[in-house]
Amino acid sequence: MSNVKLLLVEGYQEMSKVAAQLFAQEVKRKPDLVLGLATGGTPVGMYEELIRMHRTEGLSFSQATSFNLDEYVGLDAQHPQSYRTYMQEHLFAQIDMAAERTNIPRGDAQDLEQECARYEQAIAEAGGIDIQVLGIGTNGHIGFNEPGSSASSKTRVVQLTPSTIEANARFFESVEEVPTQAVSMGIATILGAKKIVLLASGEAKAQAVRDMLEGEMTPDVPASLLQMHDDVTVIVDAPAASLLSAVTIGRAKTE
Ligand SMILES: O=P(O)(O)OC[C@H]1O[C@](O)(CO)[C@@H](O)[C@@H]1O
Known part of the structure; x- marks a missing residue:
């Protein structure tokens, strides 16, 4: 698993707290930093913890800038399932980030190619x-x-696989409503980040976690390409770690 630092935690809550600590540490060290943010179910607890730190510990994001990973093609920013709406609800409206420094690709751009380049x-x-x-x-x-997805991919329009569409249907009224395309940062864009923190919780992620950490680096498992980065921390809870080998577990740090 190369340089990847693996942290084993008990469950979702601990994973969220540990991740929020890592982010808070960076925000304090460099208040005008650039955050790379994600959506989906996984980071919700981390965002809740950051909001708590903002409210009760004075953690400030007032000088920070953010870029989200992706957005659905065809949904405008106000759409209830757009990732812009998600970020407003789960984070931005509850902390002190300047709205004009929060960036999410425009899935409703007229010229999507130009939007990706921009x-x-x-x-x-x-x-x-x-x-x-x-x-x-x-x-x-x-x-x-x-x-x-290739290791050299940049922000571009991508086709979602049936399994991703199905997995994300839980956020929509029906599977037919899930967009089939998205604008997504590429692997090279992600690898360009100075520090990467990947979170995985629950048994459903166990095989992907194993393939990412113990498998060969291959575009067939996009997360395995993170092995080529020199500052990746993977925070995995017990169910998501359940398929890891004893050797990998032995190398991990427990919180
Ligand atoms: O956190 P979840 O909801 O399990 O999703 C996992 C991944 O899938 C996505 O939601 C995209 O399908 C990503 O944004 C996320 O990182």
């Missing part, structure tokens, strides 16, 4: 991402980089 450039102009949080799909995807 997004890449905006990340570069901001000085790159200081710390990026990631979840992992059951098929090993990161962001919306589905199996087959």
Whole structure:
């Protein structure tokens, strides 16, 4: 598992707290940092903990900038299932980030290719991402980089796999409403972050976690490509770690 630092925790709550601590530490160290943010069910607890730290411990994001990993194609920012709406609800409206420094790709852009290029450039102009949080799909995807995504991929329009559409149908009224495409940062965009923190909770992620950490580096398991980065922390709870080998577990740190 190369340089990847593995932290084993008991469950979702501990995972969320440990992740929030890592983020808070970076925000305190560099208040004008660039955050890389994710959606999905996994980071909700981490965002809740950051909101608590903002409210009760004075953690401030007032100088921070953020870039989200992805957005569905065809949904405007106000759509209830857009990732812009998700971020407003789960984080932005409850902390002191400047709205104009929160960036999410526009899934409703007229010219999506131009939007992808603009997004890449905006990340570069901001000085790159200081710390990026990631979840992992059951098929090993990161962001919306589905199996087959190349290590050199940049922000682009991607086709969602049936398994991802099905997994995300829980957020929509029906599976037919789930967009089939998204704008997603690429693997190279993600690998450009200075620090990466990947969170995995629950048994459904166990095989993907194993493939990411113990398998070969391959585009078939996009998360395995993180092995080529030199500052990745993977925080895994007990059910998500259940398929890891004794050797991997032995190398891990417990919190
Ligand atoms: O955190 P969840 O909801 O399990 O999703 C895992 C991954 O799948 C996505 O939701 C995309 O399908 C990612 O944003 C996320 O990292």
